[in-house]
Amino acid sequence: MSDHNPTTDAVQADAHHDSHHAEIFAETTTMFGRTFPYPLYTVIFGILGVLTVSEILIAEVFTSWVKIVALLAFALAKAILVVMYYMHLKSDSKIFTLVLLLPVFIISISLMFLLVTPYGAAY
Amino acid sequence: MSDITLHESKQPALLSPKEEAIRHDNYKFAMWLYLASEVILFGILIGGFVVWRVQNPAMVKHFHEASGLLGKIVVSANTFLLLTSSWAMVMGLREIQRDNVAGLLKWFRLTILLGLVFMGLQYYEYAQLAHHGITLDYLGSAPEFAGLGVRFYSATFFHGIHVLIGVFWCWLVMKRAQRGEFSSKRYTGVEVFGLYWHFVDVVWILIFTLFYLV
Numbered sequence: 417m418s419d420h421n422p423t424t425d426a427v428q429a430d431a432h433h434d435s436h437h438a439e440i441f442a443e444t445t446t447m448f449g450r451t452f453p454y455p456l457y458t459v460i461f462g463i464l465g466v467l468t469v470s471e472i473l474i475a476e477v478f479t480s481w482v483k484i485v486a487l488l489a490f491a492l493a494k495a496i497l498v499v500m501y502y503m504h505l506k507s508d509s510k511i512f513t514l515v516l517l518l519p520v521f522i523i524s525i526s527l528m529f530l531l532v533t534p535y536g537a538a539y
Numbered sequence: 540m541s542d543i544t545l546h547e548s549k550q551p552a553l554l555s556p557k558e559e560a561i562r563h564d565n566y567k568f569a570m571w572l573y574l575a576s577e578v579i580l581f582g583i584l585i586g587g588f589v590v591w592r593v594q595n596p597a598m599v600k601h602f603h604e605a606s607g608l609l610g611k612i613v614v615s616a617n618t619f620l621l622l623t624s625s626w627a628m629v630m631g632l633r634e635i636q637r638d639n640v641a642g643l644l645k646w647f648r649l650t651i652l653l654g655l656v657f658m659g660l661q662y663y664e665y666a667q668l669a670h671h672g673i674t675l676d677y678l679g680s681a682p683e684f685a686g687l688g689v690r691f692y693s694a695t696f697f698h699g700i701h702v703l704i705g706v707f708w709c710w711l712v713m714k715r716a717q718r719g720e721f722s723s724k725r726y727t728g729v730e731v732f733g734l735y736w737h738f739v740d741v742v743w744i745l746i747f748t749l750f751y752l753v
Contacts, residue, residue, distance in 0.1 A: 437636055457633060461626035468622065472615055475752040484753055491748035495741045502629045502737045504730075509564065515571040516578070523582030530590045 460501045467494050556724070563727045570731045574738050581742050584694040589749055591690050601683055602691075603751070605671040610664060611751070617660050618747045621702075624653035625740040628709075632733050638723040640716050647713050650736070654706040661699050665692075691750065698746060701739045708732050 445452045445459040452459050471490045474483055500506040505513050554562060592599045606614075627649040634642030668674070668691075672681025675688045712732050715721065721729055 440633055441637065455630075455633070457626060457629045461622065464622050464626075465619070468615075468618055471748065471752055472611075487748050487752050491744055494744045498625060498737050498741050498744070502625055502740075503734055508567070512568065512571045515568070515575050519575045519578040519582065523579065523586060527582075527586045527589065530586065531593060 456501065460497055464494055464497060467497075559725065563730075566727045566731050567734065570734045574734065577738065577742075581694070581697070581745075584697060585742075585745060585749060588690045588694055591686070595686070598684065598687055602673065602687060605673060605684075606664075606668065606751075610667060613660050613664050613667075614747065614751050617657050617664075618743065620653045620657045620660070621740050621743045624650045624657070625737050627653065628733050628736050632726065632729050635716070635721050635726045635729050636723055640719070640721065643716050643721070643729070644713055647709055647716075651706050651709050651713075654702050654709070658699060658702055658706075661695070694746060695750070698739065698742055701742070705732075705736050705739055708735065 439456055441455075443453070443455060445454060445456045447459060452462075454462070467490050471487055474486050474490070477483075478486065499516070505516070627646045631643045631646030631650065634640075634646060671684075672679075673684045673688055673691070674680045675692065676685055678688075680688050709732065712729055715728060
């Protein structure tokens with residue numbers, strides 16, 4: 417059989433398509449050892465909502481550095497959830513992840529240098 | 540088969556599943572490259588605000604006091620609006636992946652509605668802040684807020700413009716869907732738009748925390 421049999425290609429593409437979307441099409445989602453009666457995207461939306469409410473409460477209750485660390489951690493968790501599940505980086509090519517992380521790394525390093533520069537320092 | 544057919548470039552509808560998958564990944568890669576440039580742009584705007592606010596903690600405290608409880612409610616509502624619009628967008632993508640065009644249109648109508656309400660609330664927030672003297676310096680900003688306006692508005696307005704573009708893009712995707720251009724085998728246009736819309740959501744997640752909560 418030829419390696420480039422169109423029928424074989426079509427079957428393989430369909431198989432990849434089906435396995436890739438099986439998780440998305442399911443009407444229930446298993447996460448944290450529990451099964452939720454909602455699709456994956458809805459469960460992620462619920463988690464994002466809970467994290468946002470938690471952020472608002474933390475901002476009102478805490479005042480010390482704990483507040484800053486917690487809020488940054490929650491924001492980072494929300495951003496990662498959106499990128500991994502809604503933007504599909506969890507299942508897509510790792511090159512896409514690299515394309516995103518490279519500018520994030522550059523900005524993070526630049527920001528750290530700016531933050532440790534004394535205010536009003538001579539240029 | 541005629542020569543014309545042999546030399547004609549392949550239309551998307553004529554692509555094999557494997558070729559369609561390659562085309563799909565190429566478009567997504569191009570979109571990720573574009574988003575990488577956006578990361579730098581928003582990184583400069585948000586990073587500029589963060590560096591400035593670390594050096595001016597008292598002014599930011601005044602800013603939070605000036606926006607008041609109503610301001611916090613408006614901004615929190617806007618956060619939930621964008622999160623919900625992201626969820627609606629991805630549910631629309633899920634529908635077209637099941638060949639349900641009507642489902643896609645239903646979810647995308649919600650996405651557009653939420654995006655428009657977000658912009659309306661942002662306009663209301665800007666009006667309230669301007670009332671408290673938080674505006675661009677050359678427009679007569681209150682002395683206690685000097686330097687805040689340009690840093691705050693440049694980032695949030697740039698984000699707002701992205702929401703506006705996203706709403707228009709969503710409408711275009713809906714028009715294409717109504718013409719039958721998308722199916723469970725061909726939904727690149729929907730997913731590429733989704734990448735943009737979710738990126739706008741991620742930017743707001745960061746703005747919400749760094750500008751309004753910390």
